[in-house]
Amino acid sequence: MLILHCPNCGIDADETELAAGGEAHLKRFGPGSGDEEFEDYLFKRENPKGVHFERWRHAAGCGKWFHAARCTTTLEVFGTYSAQTTEPPKEICDKISGKRPGWAWRLFK
Amino acid sequence: MLEAVSALDAASFNGFARIEEAGLRGMITLRGDLGSTGVKNAATGVAGVDMPGRREANCVGEKGIAWMSPDELLVLVPYAEAEHAAGVISRALAGEHALVANVSDARAMFYVSGDGAREVLAKLSPADMHPETFRPGQIRRTRLAQVPAGFWMRDTETFEVICFRSVADYVFGLLKNAAQPGSEIGYF
Numbered sequence: 001m002l003i004l005h006c007p008n009c010g011i012d013a014d015e016t017e018l019a020a021g022g023e024a025h026l027k028r029f030g031p032g033s034g035d036e037e038f039e040d041y042l043f044k045r046e047n048p049k050g051v052h053f054e055r056w057r058h059a060a061g062c063g064k065w066f067h068a069a070r071c072t073t074t075l076e077v078f079g080t081y082s083a084q085t086t087e088p089p090k091e092i093c094d095k096i097s098g099k100r101p102g103w104a105w106r107l108f109k
Numbered sequence: 110m111l112e113a114v115s116a117l118d119a120a121s122f123n124g125f126a127r128i129e130e131a132g133l134r135g136m137i138t139l140r141g142d143l144g145s146t147g148v149k150n151a152a153t154g155v156a157g158v159d160m161p162g163r164r165e166a167n168c169v170g171e172k173g174i175a176w177m178s179p180d181e182l183l184v185l186v187p188y189a190e191a192e193h194a195a196g197v198i199s200r201a202l203a204g205e206h207a208l209v210a211n212v213s214d215a216r217a218m219f220y221v222s223g224d225g226a227r228e229v230l231a232k233l234s235p236a237d238m239h240p241e242t243f244r245p246g247q248i249r250r251t252r253l254a255q256v257p258a259g260f261w262m263r264d265t266e267t268f269e270v271i272c273f274r275s276v277a278d279y280v281f282g283l284l285k286n287a288a289q290p291g292s293e294i295g296y297f
């Protein structure tokens with residue numbers, strides 16, 4: 001069972017209280033962008049075996065969104081952090097580097 | 110004028126815990142910046158209790174304030190006062206970015222009481238119900254089986270459980286089933 005710490009209310013919530021919100025840190029391409037950028041924004045997603053960054057919502061709890069960094073193969077959770085950011089915090093990246101040297105995910109490594 | 114009635118009209122059940130629909134209770138949703146003096150004063154002024162911290166519920170009788178999320182409070186008042194109290198809060202926050210809604214008729218409340226009360230909720234929710242983890246003065250928003258719910262403790266053996274009115278019958282059924290005599294687990 002996946003258990004994520006909600007940084008908004010401080011509860012360690014199991015996945016039955018959570019709603020998955022898909023991939024994290026998507027940059028929205030809207031009006032004025034090219035077709036290719038918009039297509040990428042809508043449809044192109046990572047599908048990693050290993051380190052992944054996702055959005056989750058504490059749906060049956062405080063109702064708030066947050067980010068989670070975890071491993072898709074082992075379900076190890078590296079950390080959760082605020083929804084109001086465009087990149088993972090340094091301490092979580094450092095922690096991942098300690099456990100998965102050489103990891104890379106989209107723009108981050 | 111139509112007379113207001115609660116979802117299950119104070120239906121009750123005696124199992125290894127007692128389940129009782131609470132009847133009409135006043136509940137006001139207040140969303141805004143919980144750090145603002147205006148919001149704190151508006152909520153505490155109406156409820157007559159201290160401002161709760163994160164995941165806390167301060168309740169005295171039918172009045173109280175429960176922390177629902179980083180930007181949401183549930184203000185409890187007697188049902189008959191709810192509409193007036195919501196107006197008082199609204200006017201106090203006229204110049205602030207805030208939302209006030211009387212949700213009394215959108216909700217149902219249950220009392221779950223007795224020695225087995227903790228166990229009844231533990232059967233239905235993923236929340237950690239250990240007596241050292243969940244105590245009077247705290248609130249937990251979670252789910253009961255398949256629907257969202259929240260609860261806090263009025264005293265060491267009485268829980269007040271809230272859910273949406275539309276699922277009141279479902280929740281009553283869940284609570285009754287979980288409290289069936291003979292189904293005690295005796296974990297706590």
Ligand SMILES: [Zn+2]
Nearest residue numbers: 006009058062
């Ligand atoms: Zn939460």
